[in-house]
Amino acid sequence: MSAQDQQPASLYAAREPIFPRRVSGRFRTLKWWIMAVTLGIYYITPWIRWDRGPHLPDQAVLVDMAGRRFFFFWIEIWPHEFYFVAGLLIMAGLGLFLFTSALGRVWCGYACPQTVWTDLFILVERWVEGDRNARVRLWNQGWDLRKLRLRLVKWALWLLIALATGGAWVFYFTDAPTLARDILTLSAHPVVWITIAILTLTTFFFGGFFREQICIYACPWPRIQAAMMDEDTLTVAYRDWRGEPRGKLKSTAPRGDCIDCRACVNVCPMGIDIRDGQQLACITCALCIDACDEVMDKVGQPRGLIGYLALSDEVAEKAGRPPRPVWKHVLRPRTMLYTVLWAGIGIGLIVALFVRSDIGVSVSPVRNPTFVTLSDGSIRNTYDVRIRNQQGEDRVFTLSYSADAPFVMTLEGEEGHETVVPADSQKLQRLYITAPAGTPAATMAMTDLRIWVTAPDGAGRVHADTLFNGKSE
Numbered sequence: 001m002s003a004q005d006q007q008p009a010s011l012y013a014a015r016e017p018i019f020p021r022r023v024s025g026r027f028r029t030l031k032w033w034i035m036a037v038t039l040g041i042y043y044i045t046p047w048i049r050w051d052r053g054p055h056l057p058d059q060a061v062l063v064d065m066a067g068r069r070f071f072f073f074w075i076e077i078w079p080h081e082f083y084f085v086a087g088l089l090i091m092a093g094l095g096l097f098l099f100t101s102a103l104g105r106v107w108c109g110y111a112c113p114q115t116v117w118t119d120l121f122i123l124v125e126r127w128v129e130g131d132r133n134a135r136v137r138l139w140n141q142g143w144d145l146r147k148l149r150l151r152l153v154k155w156a157l158w159l160l161i162a163l164a165t166g167g168a169w170v171f172y173f174t175d176a177p178t179l180a181r182d183i184l185t186l187s188a189h190p191v192v193w194i195t196i197a198i199l200t201l202t203t204f205f206f207g208g209f210f211r212e213q214i215c216i217y218a219c220p221w222p223r224i225q226a227a228m229m230d231e232d233t234l235t236v237a238y239r240d241w242r243g244e245p246r247g248k249l250k251s252t253a254p255r256g257d258c259i260d261c262r263a264c265v266n267v268c269p270m271g272i273d274i275r276d277g278q279q280l281a282c283i284t285c286a287l288c289i290d291a292c293d294e295v296m297d298k299v300g301q302p303r304g305l306i307g308y309l310a311l312s313d314e315v316a317e318k319a320g321r322p323p324r325p326v327w328k329h330v331l332r333p334r335t336m337l338y339t340v341l342w343a344g345i346g347i348g349l350i351v352a353l354f355v356r357s358d359i360g361v362s363v364s365p366v367r368n369p370t371f372v373t374l375s376d377g378s379i380r381n382t383y384d385v386r387i388r389n390q391q392g393e394d395r396v397f398t399l400s401y402s403a404d405a406p407f408v409m410t411l412e413g414e415e416g417h418e419t420v421v422p423a424d425s426q427k428l429q430r431l432y433i434t435a436p437a438g439t440p441a442a443t444m445a446m447t448d449l450r451i452w453v454t455a456p457d458g459a460g461r462v463h464a465d466t467l468f469n470g471k472s473e
């Protein structure tokens, strides 16, 4: 046996080009609507205006990297409130678990950006080069002027969409109209150009050329999803007990309802045959359901040869029993547990949002030295107080203390006990607390001390606890 014969067979398989055919039907219509809504939200959101006062862009949704804050309409998230973002991410994860356990890969099939943009790119491709048969012919023919023209028009349109996608993304990070002006006058920051270039190229190649390969090879989600689905999950399936043995319409041999027209295969954006059973590559976009329903209507057979179906229903239907109602598949302990967890976190975040204060304070004692003995024998401690003003206007805050001992409080650079904190910012205010000579706090090692910060007109009050260091004998 030669060394070459002993080589393991190559696992590489060249990509088979896919030319999805146009299809119409209820799921296709639903997908068009979802595409319009999701793309609309993505492109329009940065342009929604929202009054944020004189110091910030009047933008409803803004990721302020410089100020390390996130603005979402009336909600403003500061870095110390990252638990809101963490909570939203957990909710998104639980939402995916919920939908996957109830309806399989519904996220992949309808709302995933890869699906939405690929769908849009296929729409453009079909518009420029024609439907499936014309595209197959074009693919197989040699290069000529017409093919070059069609390809260039298609790539140019894809590039425009990709550019708009990358362009829209950067608008979320700064004032959109200002940035648009900077882009048009070629005066935008290099980071803007680099971000647009990266997103343009990834959108262009992912939506135009890689398409289903991203879903099959690059995305980890299909592998994880299998663990969330069970025999009650509704997913797209072929009723083989009804369709088999398949056979051509004109065939005189005994056959099932499937006329082997391959319409379901030809519309599939993943290029698979659902009649082979559930497959990892199936994104449950349901276009094969529309295609097959169309065929069943034409041949006068009941719809539903391909449909949303649970494994448990397959068993029942094969045995001649009716499938369980949809709500019984959706409402079951697993999905209810996900819903309860999802809603619990959501309610927790809403409550946290309403009870949170728009003032913040933290106190750091200056420990070098821990105290200073003044000429009259009194003991002074120094503190760095960080006051956060989360409102869109400058505010005058009053500082005070509470303790079981008498103290004298002074603010560095201020006459009294008030300090101005600019809008939407944090101020570092140095504070001195002095214990008169001979008082308990001056002679004890440590005394509990609470620093209070009060908003103007008493519209909020927060505190931070610390210690006063005395000169113990």
Ligand code: SF4
Pocket (backbone or CB within 6 Å): 236, 264, 267, 268, 269, 270, 271, 272, 273, 274, 281, 282, 283, 284, 285, 286, 287, 288, 289
């Ligand atoms: S088999 Fe059907 S549901 Fe699955 S990806 Fe293809 S068209 Fe979509």
Ligand code: SF4
Pocket (backbone or CB within 6 Å): 238, 243, 257, 258, 259, 260, 261, 262, 263, 264, 265, 275, 291, 292, 295, 305, 306
């Ligand atoms: S579209 Fe329906 S009838 Fe045609 S091949 Fe697919 S399952 Fe069979």
